[in-house]
Amino acid sequence: MLAILITAFFPLLKTFWDSLFSFGLRPGIVKRFVGLDNYARLLNDTRFMTSLINTLIFTAISVSLEFVLGLATALILNADFALRGVVRAAILIPWAIPTSVSSQMWKWMYNDQYGIISQILYNLGWLAPGTPILSNKWSSMFAILAVDVWKTAPFMALLLLAGLQTIPSELYEASRIDGASKWKQFTKITLPILSPTIAVALIFRTLDALRVFDIFYIMNKSVETLAVYNRHILMDRAFTGAWFGYGSAISVVIFLIISIFAIIYIRSLNLRFE
Amino acid sequence: MNYKTKKRIEKIILYTFVIIMLIFYVFPFYYAIISSVTPNSELFSKSIKLFPKSPTFKNYILVFTERPFHQNILNSVIVAGATTILSLIFGAFAGYAVARLRMPGKVAIMSLILAVSMFPQVSILGALFQILRNMKLINTYPGLILPYIALNLPLTTWILHNFFKDIPISIEESAAIDGCSKFMTLWKIIIPLSAPGLVTTGLLTFIAAWNEFMFALTFMQLPEKYTVPVAIAMFSGKTFYELPWGQLMAAAVIVTVPLVALVLIFQNKIVAGLTAGAVKG
Numbered sequence: 001m002l003a004i005l006i007t008a009f010f011p012l013l014k015t016f017w018d019s020l021f022s023f024g025l026r027p028g029i030v031k032r033f034v035g036l037d038n039y040a041r042l043l044n045d046t047r048f049m050t051s052l053i054n055t056l057i058f059t060a061i062s063v064s065l066e067f068v069l070g071l072a073t074a075l076i077l078n079a080d081f082a083l084r085g086v087v088r089a090a091i092l093i094p095w096a097i098p099t100s101v102s103s104q105m106w107k108w109m110y111n112d113q114y115g116i117i118s119q120i121l122y123n124l125g126w127l128a129p130g131t132p133i134l135s136n137k138w139s140s141m142f143a144i145l146a147v148d149v150w151k152t153a154p155f156m157a158l159l160l161l162a163g164l165q166t167i168p169s170e171l172y173e174a175s176r177i178d179g180a181s182k183w184k185q186f187t188k189i190t191l192p193i194l195s196p197t198i199a200v201a202l203i204f205r206t207l208d209a210l211r212v213f214d215i216f217y218i219m220n221k222s223v224e225t226l227a228v229y230n231r232h233i234l235m236d237r238a239f240t241g242a243w244f245g246y247g248s249a250i251s252v253v254i255f256l257i258i259s260i261f262a263i264i265y266i267r268s269l270n271l272r273f274e
Numbered sequence: 275m276n277y278k279t280k281k282r283i284e285k286i287i288l289y290t291f292v293i294i295m296l297i298f299y300v301f302p303f304y305y306a307i308i309s310s311v312t313p314n315s316e317l318f319s320k321s322i323k324l325f326p327k328s329p330t331f332k333n334y335i336l337v338f339t340e341r342p343f344h345q346n347i348l349n350s351v352i353v354a355g356a357t358t359i360l361s362l363i364f365g366a367f368a369g370y371a372v373a374r375l376r377m378p379g380k381v382a383i384m385s386l387i388l389a390v391s392m393f394p395q396v397s398i399l400g401a402l403f404q405i406l407r408n409m410k411l412i413n414t415y416p417g418l419i420l421p422y423i424a425l426n427l428p429l430t431t432w433i434l435h436n437f438f439k440d441i442p443i444s445i446e447e448s449a450a451i452d453g454c455s456k457f458m459t460l461w462k463i464i465i466p467l468s469a470p471g472l473v474t475t476g477l478l479t480f481i482a483a484w485n486e487f488m489f490a491l492t493f494m495q496l497p498e499k500y501t502v503p504v505a506i507a508m509f510s511g512k513t514f515y516e517l518p519w520g521q522l523m524a525a526a527v528i529v530t531v532p533l534v535a536l537v538l539i540f541q542n543k544i545v546a547g548l549t550a551g552a553v554k555g
Contacts, residue, residue, distance in 0.1 A: 011401035012393075018401065025404075076291050087292060089541040091299045096533040098485035100503035101526045105306045108519050116305060119322050154299060158545055211394045214487045218507045227396040227488070234400040235492060248400055255397040262392040266385050 012255065019248035025238040032242075038249035048250065051229040058145065058225060059209040065149045066205060067198070070156025075190075077157065078164045088161075091154045099151065099214035106147045107219055110134055140220045147215055152208070156201055163197030164190070203265040210258055226254050303530065310334070310523035317520050333524035342498045343525060346505035349494070350529075352415055353501060354483040357422040361479050362472060364423065365430030370460055372431065373438035374446075384432070391428035395488055403492055413499050421489050426479045433478070433547060437471030438464060474547035477540055481533065502529045 019038055023031040042048055077088055094102065109117045112132040121127035134140045171189050180188070191198075213227035224232075233247035309317060310333050312326035337343050372383065402421055403412075411417030441464060449459045465472070490501040500508065506529070509522045537544060 011398035011405065014401040014404070015397060018404075073295055076288070076295055079288055081285075081288055081292055085541075087296060088545070089538045090296060092537045092541060092544065093303055093534055094299055096481060096537045097303070097526075097530050098487070098503045098506075098533075100485075100487050100507040101530060102302070104506055104509065104522055105302050105526055108309060108523060109302065109305060111519070114318050114320065114519075116322055119320070123322075150299070150302065155548070158548055162545075207392050211396070213396065214503075214507075217487075217491075227394070230396045231399060231488065231492070234396075235403070238400075244400065251394075251397040251400060254394050258392065258394045258397075259389075262389055265392070266388055 021245040024242045038246045051224040055225045069153040073157035074160035095154045103218040134220045159201045306523045333520040350502040357483040358480045361426045361430045368431040369434030373435045387428045433475045437468045474543045
């Protein structure tokens with residue numbers, strides 16, 4: 001228990017402490033106390049603001065798409081069909097593949113010369129042949145969103161499926177006798193009962209999406225998220241100049257943003273222990 | 275329309291959806307497999323390739339002969355394996371303590387554990403890098419295993435606590451009467467009884483450590499020290515412009531197949547663990 005506290009909180013306190021100084025990682029750069037200057041600088045950093053906006057756009061779109069697709073998947077998996085167990089295992093595949101591996105797999109499908117997705121889009125006439133999907137800011141944002149949705153919708157589906165399976169089937173039978181349509185059953189029975197599960201799944205995915213790093217780092221350097229920008233400052237810039245303190249300030253801001261969502265999440269879980 | 279035709283149409287629609295869903299989730303993996311066995315002459319042609327005309331395993335050989343990929347796999351096995359074992363040991367003690375001991379502020383402690391599991395990793399990246407550098411642990415196995423244990427322990431503690439909680443306390447009381455010490459009780463009774471929980475937790479930890487990218491990228495900076503996800507992300511060709519996609523896909527398939535096998539074998543346990551723990555992916 002103590003170990004968790006030390007390993008997790010000590011680096012965090014150190015990050016906060018470091019954010020009050022101006023220094024770099026290369027020896028010879030003088031360490032200077034600058035107070036909250038680093039935080040003030042953030043407000044005028046357009047690259048920081050852009051990465052913040054990118055992260056928020058990514059989070060909003062990916063979480064909504066994953067929810068819709070995850071719910072659709074969960075509803076299908078909850079129906080009765082042959083080989084349901086095998087299908088349920090199969091949809092876990094994207095979740096199990098390391099993000100860096102799936103990023104490369106999709107990068108190959110997006111390849112502007114030989115990738116299958118590019119070929120299909122060219123054949124459909126939706127894209128001029130040879131156009132690189134991953135070099136334009138908006139097309140690469142959507143390309144990356146597709147990878148993230150593919151990877152995490154199964155996880156969302158499993159959470160929702162667990163919720164679906166707690167709904168007693170008598171409820172549906174009774175409403176069918178009363179003449180309720182499928183859509184009516186869905187909006188009047190399924191959604192209300194499922195809503196606590198939905199809330200947990202949504203906030204949980206939001207926390208994950210806000211931290212996104214791997215996919216953006218690997219697939220493309222023209223769209224940056226907070227984590228990618230933060231790592232760039234901490235690990236690339238800090239070796240050439242006095243950027244480490246500034247990078248630590250960004251780390252603290254990211255921590256605060258995610259903490260707000262985390263607090264909402266823990267509240268909504270309504271923890272109970274006897 | 276009579277009842278029977280209506281049922282039949284519903285079934286057809288359902289199976290159509292199942293097939294569409296399967297294609298969506300499985301196709302990229304299938305395409306990676308196909309690409310990995312397609313010879314370069316076919317691979318780099320401007321046509322849609324769904325089946326290789328003359329399949330070859332050359333890429334699978336090249337991935338091991340042209341780069342230190344076996345070393346990368348070994349690194350990942352060591353790091354993920356050690357992380358899993360140590361996290362299970364520490365997590366079992368912590369989880370047992372939380373599940374059994376009556377102490378004040380249990381909700382606060384569990385909330386704190388949950389909060390730690392939601393840390394944005396990048397927020398402690400810089401500080402951890404400095405600490406590990408001062409301890410001369412950059413490019414060493416412990417330098418990656420220690421942060422991984424810290425990352426995974428909250429989840430391990432959380433899930434194991436859920437399993438331990440469900441074991442009736444009367445079993446332990448009778449063990450105590452028979453003269454079992456607290457440690458012996460944990461070792462001889464609780465651990466065997468919660469074996470399914472340990473397997474589930476171990477699998478989730480292993481997959482998480484095997485897949486982790488940001489810390490591995492930062493703390494392991496030599497190609498022969500890379501873990502598998504970093505090696506694959508850093509894949510390069512002889513020149514900047516020719517990435518050997520066939521080899522890359524072969525590498526992707528090699529590291530994915532064991533995970534897919536684990537998932538298929540233990541899918542019920544994994545699903546139970548994910549939904550019961552439901553706090554971290």
